[in-house]
Amino acid sequence: MxxxxxxxxxxxxxxxxxxxxxxxxxxxxxxxxxxxxxxxxxxxxxxxxxxxxxxxxxxxxxxxxxxxxxxxxxxxxxxxxxxxxxxxxxxxxxxxxxxxxxxxxxxxxxxxxxxxxxxxxxxxxxxxxxxxxxxxxxxxxxxxxxxxxxxxxxxxxxxxxxxxxxTGVKPLQAVQTQEFVPSEKTAAHSAYDMSLIKGQPMAKRALEVAVAGGHNILFVGPPGTGKTLLARSIPSILPDMTFEESLEITKIHSVAGTLGEEGIVRTRPFRTPHHTATTVALCGGGNKSVHPGEISLAHGGVLFLDELPEYKRSSLEALRQPLEDGVITVSRAGGTVSYPADFVLCASMNPCPCGNYGSKQNRCVCTPNEIKKYRAKISGPLLDRIDIQVEVDGVSYDDLVSQTQEERSEKVKERADAARRIQRERYADSTVKTNAQMGEREMRRYCELSKECEDVLREAFDRLHLSARARARILKVARTIADLDYSEEIGVEHLYEAISYRVYGADKDKID
Ligand SMILES: Nc1ncnc2c1ncn2[C@@H]1O[C@H](COP(=O)(O)OP(=O)(O)OP(=O)(O)O)[C@@H](O)[C@H]1O
Ligand SMILES: [Mg+2]
Structure with a gap:
């Protein structure tokens, strides 16, 4: 039978x-x-x-x-x-x-x-x-x-x-369906609030822009200046999730077995893999079956790579394709599997081995060769994919002990949320969700520049030896800055700010 x-x-x-x-x-x-x-x-x-x-x-x-x-x-x-x-x-x-x-x-x-x-x-x-x-x-x-x-x-x-x-002897009760409620862990509940960070207005603003438009961000600066602290405050300003987004993220965590007690992911993931993580741990894979890696577990949220140059070069290079496509396809003996991997990359690093290159407070004791070697650990193509690169310098003693109340994450989140709302409406009938995800067609439509802006960008392009990708990414960041400003058009001031986030590394020719 x-x-x-x-x-x-x-x-x-x-x-x-x-x-x-x-x-x-x-x-x-x-x-x-x-x-x-x-x-x-x-x-x-x-x-x-x-x-x-x-x-x-x-x-x-x-x-x-x-x-x-x-x-x-x-x-x-x-x-x-x-x-x-x-x-x-x-x-x-x-x-x-x-x-x-x-x-x-x-x-x-x-x-x-x-x-x-x-x-x-x-x-x-x-x-x-x-x-x-x-x-x-x-x-x-x-x-x-x-x-x-x-x-x-x-x-x-x-x-x-x-x-x-x-057999009908003792029928079970059907599972009761639940209404999705976004997390109550709002900015006010986060362990790292932005108000704990004294000074650093440039870096905080950059963080706000990055979260508002879903842009990748890199903090470069001397040790102990608050880079890790800044990155850890990201969850407090990330936008709330819709049910659909939550389900999409939950699916990945369900497959990976990282789903918590609640059975659903309510807050955007913030993954912090250690720098000893292997390429398989980061990107996914496995001997027999293909498991999602950290970049897929960070889908819809943030992947934080602290001390970027310490990661294996090959692991970092493997991020290049998913950073561009938002999805990773892994082939193993067990089959070929695709997992979504649309995340915001946040990274931090020192500018040189001693950490003080470019600092106003401390003198750098590294030789030009040492600095070059250290920086070469991060490949140009990877750096090119990081839209916002900010230099973070130390804060003065007075600033550190000052009683002035720094802005709370809640306020920053409100502004970032407003910019996200504008983006949601703008891309309502496309698969794009944030400015960072804009394709060629969207960019042509929403990033039109005036003659004056065009001249500014052309000059920056030549002076900073930018790539075509860097130009596109500057435009996307400028679009986000304009959205934060509730401006339909990208203005010169928006463009200048976006360009200012690409100057790290522009001084590389001077190190000799
Ligand atoms: N701007 C700041 N405001 C308040 N506290 C700060 C600030 N910057 C640093 N600190 C203090 O210094 C500590 C170290 O900061 P953090 O770990 O963020 O440094 P870092 O820049 O990541 O250094 P490294 O390059 O060595 O990793 C923090 O835990 C915090 O107590
Ligand atoms: Mg750190």
């Missing part, structure tokens, strides 16, 4: 419906799983067997063949334990109904308990798009599933509960 039950396999964030068929026939007792299963799925054989026996259900003592179809899709992980168990129980007649409209997800413990699995949210969303309306999932995945409306989801703690539900 053959019975078919549905499970779900994920490739990146996209899902493939997997039908689990079990054939129980007469013959010497044997038990096989076929259909391109990985090691974890093969091990599922023993888990399912023990779970069925320990749930006081009958395990057939016959020849059993479990087939996972389509065979060309690689099946990974323990997520197929539950559909295999249900298919087996159907095949030997313990359960008799038809479950062709239901998708089963879950790992089984030997004692029959249902354990949580990764990727429930993307699997449910993808299966819903394919017309499935009923799901049975582990209880611990209930939270993330509760944000999906228009489907019937049942969360069970054990195989026994699932069987009792399916």
């Amino acid at each position: 053959t019975e078919k039950v549905f499970g779900y396999a994920l490739a990146g964030l996209e899902g493939v419906l997997v039908s689990v068929e079990t054939d129980v026939s007469r013959g010497l007792p044997a038990y096989e799983i076929v259909g391109l299963p990985d090691a974890a799925v093969k091990e599922s054989k023993e888990r399912v067997k023990s779970a069925i026996k320990n749930s006081a259900l009958e395990f057939p003592n016959h020849k059993i063949v479990v087939n996972l179809a389509p065979a060309y899709v690689k099946k990974e992980g323990s997520v197929f334990d539950l559909p295999i168990a249900i298919s087996l129980l159907c095949a030997c007649g313990t359960i008799k109904n038809d479950f062709s409209g239901t998708v089963f997800l879950g790992e089984l413990a030997l004692n029959g308990e249902l354990r949580p699995v990764r990727g429930v949210l993307p699997a449910l969303i993808s299966a819903k798009e394919k017309g499935f309306k009923k799901f049975i999932i582990p209880k611990e995945n209930e939270k993330e599933a509760s944000y999906i409306v228009g489907v019937e989801t049942y969360a069970a703690q054990s195989l026994t509960q699932v069987v009792e539900h399916l």
Whole structure:
């Protein structure tokens, strides 16, 4: 007797419906799983067997063949334990109904308990798009599933509960759907408020522009001047998330297994991978299956690379493509997978090995060669992709101890939010969300320059030896500055400010 039950396999964030068929026939007792299963799925054989026996259900003592179809899709992980168990129980007649409209997800413990699995949210969303309306999932995945409306989801703690539900002995209650509420962790609740940073008006303004338009930003300056402090205050001014954005980010974290108790990501990610992180940790990958890397976990938020020159050059170079495209495609033996990676890059570094080059307070003791070597750790193409490069110098003692109240993050966030609103309206019917994401077409439409502005930009282009990309990025930053100013047109003052963020490195010819 053959019975078919549905499970779900994920490739990146996209899902493939997997039908689990079990054939129980007469013959010497044997038990096989076929259909391109990985090691974890093969091990599922023993888990399912023990779970069925320990749930006081009958395990057939016959020849059993479990087939996972389509065979060309690689099946990974323990997520197929539950559909295999249900298919087996159907095949030997313990359960008799038809479950062709239901998708089963879950790992089984030997004692029959249902354990949580990764990727429930993307699997449910993808299966819903394919017309499935009923799901049975582990209880611990209930939270993330509760944000999906228009489907019937049942969360069970054990195989026994699932069987009792399916046979109608003790039906489960459908998971209650929840309304999405953006995080209450507003600026006021953030651990690092901008008001804690004394002075540094230029750097704070640059941070506001970066967040308002989604631009990459680099802080360069001597040690102990507040670069890390500035970067850590970013979460306090990041814009709130819409439900759609939240779901998109949650999908990635669900696959990576980094979803918290809440089951949904409510605040924009702020990822701070250490400089010893490998390229795989940053970009994603893995030996067998392809996991999302830090850049995908930072999707919709910020990737903060403190002490940029300390990162491996090859890891930094790997960021170049995703910084441009907002998505990363990783190919491994396990298959080719794309993950979204649209993040704001924030980085900090010292200008030279001693850290004081260009400082007004301290003398630099490095040789020109040392400075050149140090700076060469960051490649030109990577620097070219950083729209805002600010030099941060030390603050005076008086400024540090001054009682003047610095502006709170809340105020800065209000201005950045207003600029984001303008951008949302402007790009309402395109896939672009922020000025930083503008393509050639949008730039032609929204970054028109007057004759005077054109002259200013031409001069800067020649004087600073800018690339075509740098020119485009200056225009995008100028667009954000104009938005912060509620100005339809990009004015000369907006353009000057945007150009001023590209002067780091312009003095490189002078170091000799
Ligand atoms: N502008 C500032 N206002 C108030 N405190 C500051 C300021 N700058 C630095 N500090 C103090 O100095 C400490 C060190 O600052 P931070 O770690 O941000 O320096 P940094 O620029 O990142 O240095 P490094 O280059 O060594 O990493 C902070 O924790 C803070 O206490
Ligand atoms: Mg630091």
